Amino acid sequence: MDELIKYAPDLLLSFLKNVQIAAVCAVLSLILGTILVSMRVSPTPVLRAAGTVYVNVVRNTPLTLILAFSALGLSDTLGLSFSQTPSTNGFWLVVLGLSAYTATFVCEALRSGINTVPLGQAEAARALGFTFVQSLRMIILPQAFRVVVAPLGSVMIAMMKNTTVAIAAGYLAESAFTMKDIFDDTGVSIPIFLGLIVAFMAVTLPIGFFTGWLAKRLAVT
Amino acid sequence: MTETGNATDRQGALVVLDNVNKYYGNLHVLRNINLGIERGEVVVVIGPSGGGKSTLCRTVNRLESIDSGTITFEGRPLPAEGKGLARLRSEVGMVFQSFNLFAHKTILENVTLGPIKVRGIPPKDAEKRGLELLERVGIAAQAHKHPAQLSGGQQQRAAIARALAMNPKMILFDEPTSALDPEMVQEVLDVMIELAGEGMTMMVVTHEMGFARRAANRVVFMAEGQIVEENTPEEFFTNARTDRAKDFLSKILTH
Ligand SMILES: Nc1ncnc2c1ncn2[C@@H]1O[C@H](COP(=O)(O)OP(=O)(O)OP(=O)(O)O)[C@@H](O)[C@H]1O
Ligand SMILES: [Mg+2]
Numbered sequence: 001m002d003e004l005i006k007y008a009p010d011l012l013l014s015f016l017k018n019v020q021i022a023a024v025c026a027v028l029s030l031i032l033g034t035i036l037v038s039m040r041v042s043p044t045p046v047l048r049a050a051g052t053v054y055v056n057v058v059r060n061t062p063l064t065l066i067l068a069f070s071a072l073g074l075s076d077t078l079g080l081s082f083s084q085t086p087s088t089n090g091f092w093l094v095v096l097g098l099s100a101y102t103a104t105f106v107c108e109a110l111r112s113g114i115n116t117v118p119l120g121q122a123e124a125a126r127a128l129g130f131t132f133v134q135s136l137r138m139i140i141l142p143q144a145f146r147v148v149v150a151p152l153g154s155v156m157i158a159m160m161k162n163t164t165v166a167i168a169a170g171y172l173a174e175s176a177f178t179m180k181d182i183f184d185d186t187g188v189s190i191p192i193f194l195g196l197i198v199a200f201m202a203v204t205l206p207i208g209f210f211t212g213w214l215a216k217r218l219a220v221t
Numbered sequence: 222m223t224e225t226g227n228a229t230d231r232q233g234a235l236v237v238l239d240n241v242n243k244y245y246g247n248l249h250v251l252r253n254i255n256l257g258i259e260r261g262e263v264v265v266v267i268g269p270s271g272g273g274k275s276t277l278c279r280t281v282n283r284l285e286s287i288d289s290g291t292i293t294f295e296g297r298p299l300p301a302e303g304k305g306l307a308r309l310r311s312e313v314g315m316v317f318q319s320f321n322l323f324a325h326k327t328i329l330e331n332v333t334l335g336p337i338k339v340r341g342i343p344p345k346d347a348e349k350r351g352l353e354l355l356e357r358v359g360i361a362a363q364a365h366k367h368p369a370q371l372s373g374g375q376q377q378r379a380a381i382a383r384a385l386a387m388n389p390k391m392i393l394f395d396e397p398t399s400a401l402d403p404e405m406v407q408e409v410l411d412v413m414i415e416l417a418g419e420g421m422t423m424m425v426v427t428h429e430m431g432f433a434r435r436a437a438n439r440v441v442f443m444a445e446g447q448i449v450e451e452n453t454p455e456e457f458f459t460n461a462r463t464d465r466a467k468d469f470l471s472k473i474l475t476h
Contacts, residue, residue, distance in 0.1 A: 120321035127282060128335040128387065129311030138338065143325050 004191040007182050011192065014178035015199050018163040021094055021174070022203070025159055028099035030152075033106025038136055040107065041114055051107070059104035063097075067168035070097035090171035097169055102159045109151045113144030146218040153211025157204045175199070235260045235391060235422055236281055241290035243276060250276050251287070252446040258391070261420045265433040265454065268443035269469055274426040277443065278393045281424065282313040295390075311339045314384030314392035318400050320376040322368035328355065328379045329364040332386045340387065347386070354382040358412050374405030378412055391422040398429060428473055430458055442466045 004011075039051030058066065070093045074080040082092035117140055125135035145152075164176035171177075179196055183189065234257035243251040250273045258264055266274045279285040280292060283299050283306060292299050294313070300306045322331050332351040336342040342350075355361045358378040360371070368376055377397055384392050394413065398406045410432045417423060417436035427433070433440055433454045440457040442450040442465075450463045461467045 118319075118321075120317060120319055121323060123284060124315075124317065124321035124323065127284060127310055127313075127315040128383075129307040129309075129339040130335075131307055134338060138334065139323055146325070 001191045003182070003186055003189040004195050007192065008195070010178055010182070011175055011196065011199075014173055015175040015196070017091070017174045018160070018166075018176075018200075019203060021091065021098065021163045021166065022156075022160040024095050025099045025102055025163075026156055028095065029102035029106050029155075029159065032099060032103035033110060034141065036103055036107035037110040037114065038133075040111060041136070041140075043132055055104045055107055058101055059108070061101075063101050063162055064165055064168040066101050067094060067097040067165065070094070070100075071169040087171070087173055090166075090169060090173070093169045094163070094166040094171045098159065098162060098166075102155060102162070105155045105158070106152065109148045109155055110141070110144055112151070113146075113148035114140055116147050117143045146215075149211050149215040149218060153207055153215075156207050156211070160204050160207070161200065234258055235262075235295060236424075237291075237293045238277075238280070239291045239293075241280065241287050241292060243273075243280065243285065243287045250446050251280070254290070254448060256441065256448065258422060258424060260390075260422055262439065263417045263421075263423045263425065263437045264439050264441055265437040266424065266426045266441045266443055267428060267433070267469075268449075272443045273446040274443050275395050278315075278395045278424060278426055281391075281393055282310050282315055284315075307339070311335065311387050312390045314387060314389035316377070316380050316384055316392060316394045316397050318396040320368070320373070320380045320400070322376055322380055322383070324368055327365050327367055328360065328371070331368070331379060332383045335383065335387050351382070351386055354385050355379070357385075358382045359408070372405060373401045374408045377401065377405075377409045381409070381412055381416075385416075391424070392416070394423065394425040394427065396426050396428075398427065430454075434458065442469070444469070 036051050036055060039047040040055070042048055042051075071090070074096070075089070075093055081089055083089045121139050121143065122135055125139045130138070163174060166174045167177050175196055179192055182192060236256075236258040238254050238256045241251055241254040242249070254277065256264075256277075266277060268274055276285055280287050281294075283292075283301075286301075294309060300309055322328070323334065326334065329348065329351050332354060333344065333347040336347040336350070337344055352361060352364060355364050358381055360375050360378050360382075363371055363375055363379070368379070371379065381392075381397075397413070398409050401409065406429070410429060413423070413425070413432065414436045423436075425432070425437070437454045440450075440452050440454050441448055442452070442457065442461075442463070444465055450457070450461060450466045452462065456462075457466065458470065461470060
């Protein structure tokens with residue numbers, strides 16, 4: 001228990017990094033996932049193919065490899081740099097890799113949602129003169145989102161937990177690495193383990209409850 | 222009302238289908254279709270299931286493409302894509318068998334969305350006109366409900382109001398009453414009969430003889446992808462020329 005109290009400030013600060021990464025990734029992966037699913041259902045074969053290839057490659061690659069690619073491939077080899085400060089640069093490399101990865105799950109969740117929207121909805125939109133993008137944005141996606149709110153919640157929970165492999169992109173400021181660092185000094189501490197688990201659950205449980213509640217509410221109307 | 226015309230009249234028709242053919246794979250669903258529809262004319266399309274009636278209807282606003290022949294609207298070939306196609310569709314209304322109202326929008330939003338987003342009409346004006354149209358089809362009280370809260374007949378009348386809101390030059394109806402409970406059929410037909418009386422150009426796939434007799438200028442009988450007979454409603458139902466039509470009529474009359 002003493003170790004937990006002693007290291008609590010360090011752990012808390014680094015856990016906040018996990019939350020920050022997750023918050024930015026949530027926004028980016030929802031945007032990118034929506035773009036990807038738009039490509040996958042678009043009438044243009046090239047866009048459809050590009051979307052399909054992207055999703056299948058990225059979704060089936062281990063996240064640690066994607067993060068390593070983000071750090072080594074994009075940053076070191078191609079010289080992509082977000083900031084002079086290494087920790088800030090690392091933060092954005094993690095965000096980039098994790099968003100690119102999570103977006104594929106967002107895309108597939110949305111696609112299953114789109115499949116539940118009756119064909120007649122898109123047909124009626126086309127018959128009114130809506131373009132593909134208008135019909136997707138105003139008619140199809142709003143209905144698709146409603147049915148996949150709960151699955152999207154699961155995607156976000158997984159993404160929050162996935163922030164703990166940020167080390168794969170060379171990012172050392174998040175909580176799982178901090179914990180290991182502390183264990184190297186003091187030996188394994190069960191209270192620290194439990195403390196960190198509680199911290200994660202304090203974020204992920206509400207995501208689950210909220211999306212579950214939202215799904216029920218949206219299902220009524 | 223214009224008479225069904227000869228070849229020269231057809232040049233002035235609103236829609237002209239000339240030698241139209243369409244295939245689904247090996248299935249030849251439209252065979253050498255020649256058909257002109259005058260402005261203000263109401264054409265009823267009737268025929269056995271699978272005969273190609275829906276397909277014919279859907280080629281006119283190009284929800285389905287054709288494989289050969291030409292279709293012109295106001296003398297110009299149907300645009301194949303892009304802005305031109307979107308504009309054509311906004312000028313040709315369509316009412317579906319299963320209503321297809323936007324499920325997540327209110328009835329009023331269903332009616333105003335097209336005018337606002339496609340035509341660029343200010344929301345206030347679109348709403349005012351939308352409410353007038355809902356009034357006209359008798360469902361103004363439902364304006365702020367969602368489609369699922371309405372009866373089938375009310376939903377179909379909302380769908381007609383949605384089509385009218387675009388100020389279309391023509392409306393296509395694909396079996397607008399066949400998904401309805403019997404007691405709701407008439408309320409929808411009444412709206413359609415009124416529209417016909419006001420001079421709206423309409424192509425209506427339906428087996429409702431009452432409607433055809435009261436509102437149609439012409440009946441087109443389709444089977445196996447071909448137009449087998451064109452006739453006036455009265456003649457068609459009492460004294461059809463072709464055996465194929467007589468046979469079909471004897472079946473729907475005795476069912
Ligand atoms: N998308 C499609 N792909 C393949 N075949 C189709 C498709 N749509 C229709 N068909 C076939 O084309 C033929 C004509 O269909 P269509 O829907 O136009 O007939 P219909 O006269 O409207 O029939 P119904 O009275 O049953 O509505 C049918 O044999 C049908 O099975
Ligand atoms: Mg049909």
